[in-house]
Amino acid sequence: MSPADVRPPTGPADLPPLTGSADLHAIERVPLADRGLALTTYELLARAARQWPDEPCSLWIPDAAAIEDHVTVTFAALLDRVHRIAHALHAVGVGRDDAVTLMAPNCSDLLAATLAAEAVGVAAPVNAALDVRHVSHLVRLTGSRVLVAAGPELDKALWERLLDSATDLGIEVLVALSSDAVAPGSAAGLGTRPGLRTVRLDDLVDDGPAVPDALPAAPPKPDDPAAFFHTGGTTGTPKVAVHTHRNQAVMAWTLALAGRSGTGQSIVAGLPLFHVNALLVTALAPMVSGARSIWPGPLGYRDPKLYAAFWRLVERYRPRAMSAVPTVYAYLAAIPVDADISSLESPVVGAAPLPDSVRRTFARTTGLALLEGYGLTEGTCASAATLPGDARPGSAGQRLPYQAVAAAEIDEASGRVRPLPAGEVGELVISGPTVFAGYLKRDGDRRWVSDRDVVVDGWLRTGDLGFVRDDHVHLRGRRKDLILRGGHNIDPAVIEDALLAHPAVTAAGAVGRPDRTSGEVPVAFVTLATPEVTVEELTAWAGRHISEPAACPKAITVADSIPLTEVGKPYKPALREAAAARHFRDELIEHGVDAVEVAVGHQDGRLVVRLTGDGEVGAAAALLRDYDVDISTEAEEADQ
The missing domain is CATH 3.40.50.12780 (ANL, N-terminal domain)
Structure with a gap:
């Protein structure tokens, strides 16, 4: 200077x-x-x-x-x-x-x-x-x-x-x-x-x-x-x-x-x-x-x-x-x-x-x-x-x-x-x-x-x-980020802090994934400092370090990065969309409906699932109807 x-x-x-x-x-x-x-x-x-x-x-x-x-x-x-x-x-x-x-x-x-x-x-x-x-x-x-x-x-x-x-x-x-x-x-x-x-x-x-x-x-x-x-x-x-x-x-x-x-x-x-x-x-x-x-x-x-x-x-x-x-x-x-x-x-x-x-x-x-x-x-x-x-x-x-x-x-x-x-x-x-x-x-x-x-x-x-x-503020998560599993409110920070305690985990984000019976179940995304760590090892680690059984993630995905906003805030909507899309694709394939494209987004705070493809779209929509999500197809959009 x-x-x-x-x-x-x-x-x-x-x-x-x-x-x-x-x-x-x-x-x-x-x-x-x-x-x-x-x-x-x-x-x-x-x-x-x-x-x-x-x-x-x-x-x-x-x-x-x-x-x-x-x-x-x-x-x-x-x-x-x-x-x-x-x-x-x-x-x-x-x-x-x-x-x-x-x-x-x-x-x-x-x-x-x-x-x-x-x-x-x-x-x-x-x-x-x-x-x-x-x-x-x-x-x-x-x-x-x-x-x-x-x-x-x-x-x-x-x-x-x-x-x-x-x-x-x-x-x-x-x-x-x-x-x-x-x-x-x-x-x-x-x-x-x-x-x-x-x-x-x-x-x-x-x-x-x-x-x-x-x-x-x-x-x-x-x-x-x-x-x-x-x-x-x-x-x-x-x-x-x-x-x-x-x-x-x-x-x-x-x-x-x-x-x-x-x-x-x-x-x-x-x-x-x-x-x-x-x-x-x-x-x-x-x-x-x-x-x-x-x-x-x-x-x-x-x-x-x-x-x-x-x-x-x-x-x-x-x-x-x-x-x-x-x-x-x-x-x-x-x-x-x-x-x-x-x-x-x-x-x-x-x-x-x-x-x-x-x-x-x-x-x-x-x-x-x-x-x-x-x-x-x-x-x-x-x-x-x-x-x-x-x-x-x-x-x-x-x-x-x-x-x-x-x-x-x-x-x-x-x-x-x-x-x-x-x-x-x-x-x-x-x-x-x-x-x-x-x-x-x-x-x-x-x-x-x-x-x-x-x-x-x-x-x-x-x-x-x-x-x-004593005039001090203590945070316990966002209302909209809470994972609502069968009436049980789960703070995603409980999951994220446990995973971040693992020496190989460099970033973590936990969100709720749609579930038929529980409404949502917790899943997590992590980035790793070393590729040698397996999902199985991380799942076991989470089981040992999370005191609430309901908060243990049903799935852990290793990602190249956790999406962030322009100022560095974790971008949870993208994780919710990715988790839901993967789950729905897996379920459709499991039921033999494998020629349908699944795209998931948000509208007014709700997950919206858009199904496109051949004649199996109707069958796909029927399989996903009892999830708490909004579903749209090309045929429905054309009628509107």
């Missing part, structure tokens, strides 16, 4: 201590309204720029294979860039209620454009890996007419895909972002399509005021929408969660309390900016305390090149913290530490359950304890965090200030929520200022926000099972 990038660390600015439950309750004795917080993301950045104008806000490493090279952005420079982009967006028609879709790998202008979109309209980050059908749904739902995307130098394939589909999506202006490493090309290199304006962000900004030092319109208010974050998108139609400025600003402040970083300290930011963790934990929260974020390459943790260089990156940039998902720590645990990583104190993990094997292996490799957190997009980001020195076995951390978290029993008929006594397992529910406004809805030209069914009796339903004791 250059001398300009290094300053002596100082403590967090005006932040009360948060080291345990006593501090939590002391903080909450002061009403949140009396804290004088910035309550919009624009004001959060503006305050940071006034307080630490020359401090580095972020360091951008354009290529993970060349970690020494980086671009530094100060707080003042980021605010200036946000002002300029805000004026440019306003000039192309973006107003307070207008969404700006953003699709690109991480780069400095993607963050600036996201904050600018929140300042004059609503930011709508989208996962570039989604197929055109899902992207189309999201763009039409949000009503976006402006799309800020990776230009050809940053992601040529994505740019060309969006160039071809933008008009059909209803996009009128397609704005190209440039890489932090490569000078942008000419506008002619972007290509054109009828009815579509293509322009580089730099050119769009250059057409604006010479030195804008304010927004082009009134700044946002705390309860204005700040962002539309999509959830899911891998099964069925993705939902769009609406975050207000108050949601994000309060969340950033409470995350800063938990993070305890000050000026001169850093956090590694390797998750994609379409994910709430990237924006809230590693971009907005550091602005509260004057800390900086380190962005290691456009693909971040999704870039295989990063892992070979990661420990040297820690030695060079001296981050105090990092935030990642369990799969990232599983990869890092397998890489010997070849550098001085003594600065790293807070490796934060979230977004998916943390297997004990990953926790143990990472600690053995690095000497560091992973700090687990818990949250969801609908809660803006995080509702619990493990504080340094306060780790408790089986806990995902202490609830964050001004959020109530409870395990509850929910009466579906009356919509009443009954919080349960400490230690009793129920569905986790959350209330407080970071609960989102609701899901975005659309009917023709009318767009609105609804929290119906997800916010009940004043509580956000998470769909997660767990319990709360």
